[in-house]
Amino acid sequence: MNIKELIQLIDGKLLSNPNHLDIEVKGGFGADLMSDVLTSIQPEAVLLTGLCNPQVVRTATLADVSAVVLVRGKMVPSETIELANQEGIPLISSNKGMFELCAILYNAGLPSFEKPLPNADCGCY
Amino acid sequence: MEGSTPRPQKIITDQMAENITKIEELAYELRVREVMTRETKVVSPDMTMRDVVEMFRLERISGAPVVEGKKIRGVVSMEDIIRCLLANDIDAPASKYMTEKPITVRLNEPVVEALKHFVTTKVGRLIVVSQDDQLEGIITKGDITRGYLRALQRQNEEEELRRYRARHLFEDIESDRTSLILRYNIIAGDFRHGGAASSNIKRALLRLGASPQLARRAGIAVYEAEMNLVIHTTHGGIIRVEIEPHRMSIRVFDDGPGIEDVQKALTPGYSTATEQIRELGFGAGMGLTNIQRCVDEMILESSPGNGTRLKMKLYLNQDNTEEKPGKQKENSQNESAEDD
Numbered sequence: 525m526n527i528k529e530l531i532q533l534i535d536g537k538l539l540s541n542p543n544h545l546d547i548e549v550k551g552g553f554g555a556d557l558m559s560d561v562l563t564s565i566q567p568e569a570v571l572l573t574g575l576c577n578p579q580v581v582r583t584a585t586l587a588d589v590s591a592v593v594l595v596r597g598k599m600v601p602s603e604t605i606e607l608a609n610q611e612g613i614p615l616i617s618s619n620k621g622m623f624e625l626c627a628i629l630y631n632a633g634l635p636s637f638e639k640p641l642p643n644a645d646c647g648c649y
Numbered sequence: 650m651e652g653s654t655p656r657p658q659k660i661i662t663d664q665m666a667e668n669i670t671k672i673e674e675l676a677y678e679l680r681v682r683e684v685m686t687r688e689t690k691v692v693s694p695d696m697t698m699r700d701v702v703e704m705f706r707l708e709r710i711s712g713a714p715v716v717e718g719k720k721i722r723g724v725v726s727m728e729d730i731i732r733c734l735l736a737n738d739i740d741a742p743a744s745k746y747m748t749e750k751p752i753t754v755r756l757n758e759p760v761v762e763a764l765k766h767f768v769t770t771k772v773g774r775l776i777v778v779s780q781d782d783q784l785e786g787i788i789t790k791g792d793i794t795r796g797y798l799r800a801l802q803r804q805n806e807e808e809e810l811r812r813y814r815a816r817h818l819f820e821d822i823e824s825d826r827t828s829l830i831l832r833y834n835i836i837a838g839d840f841r842h843g844g845a846a847s848s849n850i851k852r853a854l855l856r857l858g859a860s861p862q863l864a865r866r867a868g869i870a871v872y873e874a875e876m877n878l879v880i881h882t883t884h885g886g887i888i889r890v891e892i893e894p895h896r897m898s899i900r901v902f903d904d905g906p907g908i909e910d911v912q913k914a915l916t917p918g919y920s921t922a923t924e925q926i927r928e929l930g931f932g933a934g935m936g937l938t939n940i941q942r943c944v945d946e947m948i949l950e951s952s953p954g955n956g957t958r959l960k961m962k963l964y965l966n967q968d969n970t971e972e973k974p975g976k977q978k979e980n981s982q983n984e985s986a987e988d989d
Binding site for chain 1 (some may be wrong): 694840841843844845847848861865868869872873876929930931932933934935936938939943
């Protein structure tokens with residue numbers, strides 16, 4: 525599904541500039557630990573999170589996330605929105621909770637992208 | 650006055666701000682003078698409407714300012730010609746049928762000001778004047794569209810050019826060993842900018858032609874290290890990235906407080922982060938583990954009081970990792986001319 529369809533599906537509100545809305549979201553990932561995101565997210569996923577500091581956007585940029593959904597309709601600092609615009613990452617807010625949002629997206633056919641990266645393991649441990 | 654016009658950001662309401670697109674941003678960035686038509690045909694007030702029609706036909710235009718000496722008197726457009734034709738009055742002077750008090754915009758105003766007039770008045774063209782109200786030309790919706798396309802094209806080309814230049818950096822410069830060194834100073838506790846260096850490094854790698862997978866691995870590894878500097882150090886630290894055609898070497902160092910037990914720090918899940926740090930989504934104890942997973946080689950050296958040095962290596966072209974550059978100088982091809 526693309527970002528526009530995603531927003532409709534979760535009854536979300538777009539907080540960032542309406543750019544890149546036709547890019548595809550290929551899977552989903554829910555986490556409040558940015559380290560978890562960096563460790564095991566696959567590229568082109570939508571990231572559902574309860575955090576709303578700018579580091580969420582940084583993490584999303586570095587982990588090739590397609591869009592970020594902030595759950596439970598949290599108030600978002602303006603720095604986070606600014607950074608999302610700067611990095612071109614759609615930032616979406618939804619009043620629904622993490623559990624419900626995961627379920628909606630999973631039922632709509634979005635696979636879990638919460639997997640170890642194939643071939644990225646260098647065998648150090 | 651040039652450049653001193655304040656950016657009219659204030660007129661954007663929250664509602665509008667939600668819907669601002671790249672194109673709309675351009676309407677605030679581009680100035681009228683960048684998109685307008687300068688060499689405008691003008692009509693004198695006593696020119697007959699018959700001559701005006703002929704001029705429009707020959708010049709393939711649909712409107713022109715009416716000027717007397719240096720004074721702008723009005724505008725004639727197709728609508729005025731139609732009114733004149735309906736009145737069967739084609740030999741009347743232009744001054745009789747022109748639209749008086751035409752809407753003007755100034756050279757240095759942002760294009761959005763012209764757009765506002767087009768939206769609210771339905772006119773086809775606006776008169777562009779200088780600061781002292783002298784005629785400079787006209788601006789139509791078509792001018793704005795063309796201006797947009799040029800601006801978008803220019804932005805595209807600039808990024809293309811940046812990528813092209815970066816990609817050829819190593820080919821264009823001759824030396825026995827060329828490398829590009831990027832340095833970033835990271836400030837302790839600066840969560841607001843934490844991660845900016847990593848984003849920049851990732852972007853640099855993509856511009857240099859690295860694969861998205863490699864840029865991602867490098868970006869994640871440096872980001873974890875960068876956040877460690879932000880979270881754990883006393884005075885912050887330095888990230889130094891050396892990029893060579895075949896590999897990149899990253900060194901991250903700080904002056905304290907140092908790690909008590911390096912082996913323990915490398916254990917997945919071990920963390921000394923405070924509750925406050927964890928609330929920000931960090932401190933899960935996976936940082937160093939994650940770095941190990943992303944890079945080809947990693948060395949961590951630290952002791953309390955001596956700071957920490959983290960060295961990482963990534964091989965840029967996985968197919969060529971077995972080549973030992975500089976060690977296999979082959980002369981056979983150069984000498985083939987001496988075969989006889």
